Amino acid sequence: MTSQATRVLVLNSGSSSVKYQLLDMRDGTRLAVGLVERIGERASRLVHTPSGGGAEKRERTERIADHEQALKAVAGELARDGIGLDSPELAAIGHRVVHGGPEFSAPTLIDDAVLAEIERLVPLAPLHNPANITGIRTARALRPDLPQVAVFDTAFHSTMPEDAARYAIDTGTADAHRIRRYGFHGTSHAYVSRRAAELLGRPPEELNLIVLHLGNGASASAVAGGRCVDTSMGLTPLEGLVMGTRSGDIDPAVVFHLERVAGMGTDEIDELLNKKSGLMGLCGDNDMREILRRVDGGDAAATLAFGIYIHRLKKYIGAYYAVLGRVDAVVFTAGVGENAAPVRAAAIAGLGGLGLVVDAELNAVRSGEPRLVSPGHARVAVAVVPTDEEMEIARGTFALVDA
Numbered sequence: 462m463t464s465q466a467t468r469v470l471v472l473n474s475g476s477s478s479v480k481y482q483l484l485d486m487r488d489g490t491r492l493a494v495g496l497v498e499r500i501g502e503r504a505s506r507l508v509h510t511p512s513g514g515g516a517e518k519r520e521r522t523e524r525i526a527d528h529e530q531a532l533k534a535v536a537g538e539l540a541r542d543g544i545g546l547d548s549p550e551l552a553a554i555g556h557r558v559v560h561g562g563p564e565f566s567a568p569t570l571i572d573d574a575v576l577a578e579i580e581r582l583v584p585l586a587p588l589h590n591p592a593n594i595t596g597i598r599t600a601r602a603l604r605p606d607l608p609q610v611a612v613f614d615t616a617f618h619s620t621m622p623e624d625a626a627r628y629a630i631d632t633g634t635a636d637a638h639r640i641r642r643y644g645f646h647g648t649s650h651a652y653v654s655r656r657a658a659e660l661l662g663r664p665p666e667e668l669n670l671i672v673l674h675l676g677n678g679a680s681a682s683a684v685a686g687g688r689c690v691d692t693s694m695g696l697t698p699l700e701g702l703v704m705g706t707r708s709g710d711i712d713p714a715v716v717f718h719l720e721r722v723a724g725m726g727t728d729e730i731d732e733l734l735n736k737k738s739g740l741m742g743l744c745g746d747n748d749m750r751e752i753l754r755r756v757d758g759g760d761a762a763a764t765l766a767f768g769i770y771i772h773r774l775k776k777y778i779g780a781y782y783a784v785l786g787r788v789d790a791v792v793f794t795a796g797v798g799e800n801a802a803p804v805r806a807a808a809i810a811g812l813g814g815l816g817l818v819v820d821a822e823l824n825a826v827r828s829g830e831p832r833l834v835s836p837g838h839a840r841v842a843v844a845v846v847p848t849d850e851e852m853e854i855a856r857g858t859f860a861l862v863d864a
């Protein structure tokens with residue numbers, strides 16, 4: 462790596478999309494942000510926004526057959542702005558990898574052995590890891606000489622004590638199959654915990670936080686002194702909160718019942734719980750904006766879906782309050798947490814006895830900045846802190862290659 466190589470390209474490859482950012486780690490400048498979506502469909506879409514210099518957003522709709530073609534299209538857009546993959550200023554490519562299993566608890570330089578291990582973990586994250594692997598393979602083919610770094614969703618949660626990480630099932634079976642709670646969205650929980658400490662003007666080591674990452678996938682975590690002590694997702698990203706299309710917590714016997722009584726197969730049940738449940742399963746919509754519109758219009762299914770979503774969220778706030786013993790702040794983040802004021806208000810409503818109160822006026826403010834939504838006199842702060850998983854991945858990547 463040359464001394465002027467300070468840029469990191471971050472790739473967050475999903476099953477049918479690639480989100481990317483090019484960052485300069487000298488000062489955290491964002492040089493480009495973009496998204497390729499509907500990969501494999503007839504009309505895929507690429508949106509590329511070069512930052513600074515008043516450059517215009519560019520948008521294209523065309524067929525992009527696979528992740529390899531998507532990455533080549535991204536490389537083409539970056540090259541057009543003179544910041545292509547061949548630039549000597551590029552230090553590394555950082556990849557979001559969702560499941561790191563028991564092996565990976567820190568950003569890791571990718572070689573053949575690491576890639577093989579990430580592949581071995583596919584059964585534990587069938588929706589996520591395969592896309593991450595394709596992203597890595599393609600990026601390696603485009604720039605074989607460049608360091609490629611994997612940053613794992615599970616890493617931040619590796620500090621969970623065994624009491625929180627173990628399921629109460631037969632230990633031999635659990636160990637033989639690596640069955641335990643791993644947790645996800647870790648880069649978000651880590652980044653948001655740090656930014657929340659800055660907002661509160663206190664060192665992270667002194668703080669107990671409940672972080673609520675509410676996006677399409679959603680998870681809660683209890684963070685004590687900057688370390689995760691419990692989180693709501695488990696072996697896979699299916700456990701915990703009600704999500705856009707995932708059920709979150711259910712009695713595992715529901716699965717046996719569906720097999721024995723409803724005659725459903727394992728793959729069918731997997732698809733039901735991961736893709737046809739949650740808000741989508743309850744009311745036919747997974748976009749919180751649409752659900753809030755329907756609730757306002759008095760729609761009964763949307764109102765029930767919202768109620769179930771909020772009830773589960775409250776249960777986790779209460780549970781993590783008890784796990785932590787003392788809470789300094791409850792922090793909302795991700796698409797729903799950052800933007801949906803009614804979700805924040807409803808989740809905190811009635812928790813005055815725990816010192817949790819939301820100020821209606823502060824909660825209604827729309828802003829991209831970290832901010833408090835609790836009144837000045839509140840015993841426990843309630844905050845909104847926009848997440849930035851790409852920046853956290855870039856930090857982890859650059860720290861490794863710059864060492």
Ligand SMILES: Nc1ncnc2c1ncn2[C@@H]1O[C@H](COP(=O)(O)OP(=O)(O)O)[C@@H](O)[C@H]1O
Nearest residue numbers: 675676677678747748749750795796797800801
């Ligand atoms: N203004 C808004 N009000 C309510 N919900 C919103 C708003 N903007 C975005 N969202 C919600 O955020 C969700 C996406 O969150 P995001 O963190 O981007 O998810 P992911 O990264 O999992 O795709 C959408 O499903 C949408 O419901």
Ligand SMILES: CC(=O)OP(=O)(O)O
Nearest residue numbers: 559645646677678698
């Ligand atoms: C792990 C996970 O649930 O990720 P996402 O929210 O991006 O689906």
Ligand SMILES: [Mg+2]
Nearest residue numbers: 676677678795
């Ligand atoms: Mg997300």
